[in-house]
Amino acid sequence: MYLSLSLPNQLFLTGLASLFLFFLSNPTIAEDSYAAKRTAMIQAIEADVRAGYGNLEKDDLDENIINALGKVPRHEFVPKGLQSSAYENRPLPIGHGQTISQPYIVAIMTNLLKVGKNDRVLEIGTGSGYQIAVLSELVKKAYSIEIIAPLGKQAKARLEQLGYENIELKIGDGYYGWEEHAPFDAIMVTAAASHIPPPLIKQLKPGGRMLIPVGSRFAIQELLLIEKSEHGEVSTRQLLPVAFVPLTGKH
Ligand code: SAM
Numbered sequence: 001m002y003l004s005l006s007l008p009n010q011l012f013l014t015g016l017a018s019l020f021l022f023f024l025s026n027p028t029i030a031e032d033s034y035a036a037k038r039t040a041m042i043q044a045i046e047a048d049v050r051a052g053y054g055n056l057e058k059d060d061l062d063e064n065i066i067n068a069l070g071k072v073p074r075h076e077f078v079p080k081g082l083q084s085s086a087y088e089n090r091p092l093p094i095g096h097g098q099t100i101s102q103p104y105i106v107a108i109m110t111n112l113l114k115v116g117k118n119d120r121v122l123e124i125g126t127g128s129g130y131q132i133a134v135l136s137e138l139v140k141k142a143y144s145i146e147i148i149a150p151l152g153k154q155a156k157a158r159l160e161q162l163g164y165e166n167i168e169l170k171i172g173d174g175y176y177g178w179e180e181h182a183p184f185d186a187i188m189v190t191a192a193a194s195h196i197p198p199p200l201i202k203q204l205k206p207g208g209r210m211l212i213p214v215g216s217r218f219a220i221q222e223l224l225l226i227e228k229s230e231h232g233e234v235s236t237r238q239l240l241p242v243a244f245v246p247l248t249g250k251h
Contacts, residue, residue, distance in 0.1 A: 034073065037086070039070070041069070044089045046061065049061055061108075062111055065138070069134060072130065074100075077100055087103070096151055106131050109211055109223070110138070110188075113209055113211055115186050119140060120140060120181070120184055121139045121186045121188070122178055122187045122203070123135065123143070124187070124189040124190065125145075125147075125247070126151065126169055127151060127190065128151075128155060129155030129159050129169075131144075132144040132155075132159075132167055132169075135188070136166050136167045141166050141168070142167045143169075143184070145172055145174035145177075146170075146171055147171070147249055156169045174189070174249075175193075177200050179199075183204060184203055184208060185207075185208050186210065187200055189211065189247065192214065192221045192242075192244040192245065192247060193214055194216070194217075194247075196210075196212060196226060204228045206230045206231065207230050209227055210225070210226040211224070212224050213242045217246035222239070224236055224238060
């Protein structure tokens with residue numbers, strides 16, 4: 001079908017198209033719209049926390065964590081075609097059968113880890129690099145290990161481009177931790193293990209905390225909090241049901 005438009009209509013449509021292109025090509029405007037989405041994401045997370053999801057140890061999210069979530073540009077950590085959904089409170093695919101975790105899970109796991117500004121933290125399962133970017137805003141030095149080489153390389157390039165200087169990444173099997181930089185004040189595992197890896201317990205500092213989802217790869221897992229006392233005793237608590245992709249590797 002042939003559609004003919006009058007001159008004023010043609011001018012109007014051309015104007016609209018130019019406005020759209022201007023919007024897309026102007027990073028400041030685009031960034032402002034992401035900033036608004038980031039604020040809405042934080043409000044959704046806080047509403048979930050108030051509703052009691054996640055069994056937090058205190059009523060609210062730590063203010064430093066809210067600030068970190070407000071700073072990290074989550075849209076830079078998802079595939080281009082999914083950027084408009086980056087701030088929805090749900091996990092998204094990042095390729096290679098893997099996912100970037102739901103913002104709410106990132107928030108409560110970060111809260112439960114109780115890291116401080118002088119801490120050194122290890123994450124197992126870099127994925128997109130988003131969780132380690134959030135952690136790096138709160139600690140002195142952040143380490144992360146990814147087993148899928150292309151994901152690890154992509155995360156490294158992304159984090160460098162975004163200017164994160166206190167993050168070190170490695171490609172390998174995180175089951176064995178990162179002996180060279182151990183011990184760590186805190187360890188977060190973001191893939192589901194069938195058991196707690198003994199090397200990670202060994203690499204946790206006395207007084208340190210570790211979070212790890214444990215359970216079957218085909219079912220809901222339990223998020224466990226492992227605490228090592230100043231005397232080296234290890235205690236384990238079940239916190240909440242979660243659903244993570246499996247921790248793979250030859251271990
Ligand atoms: N933290 C990630 C983020 O912010 O995007 C999401 C993690 S995704 C749910 C789990 C990641 O763990 C995947 O990228 C997967 O390849 C990785 N993984 C699975 N087994 C691993 C292992 N043994 N060592 C290191 N990484 C592993």
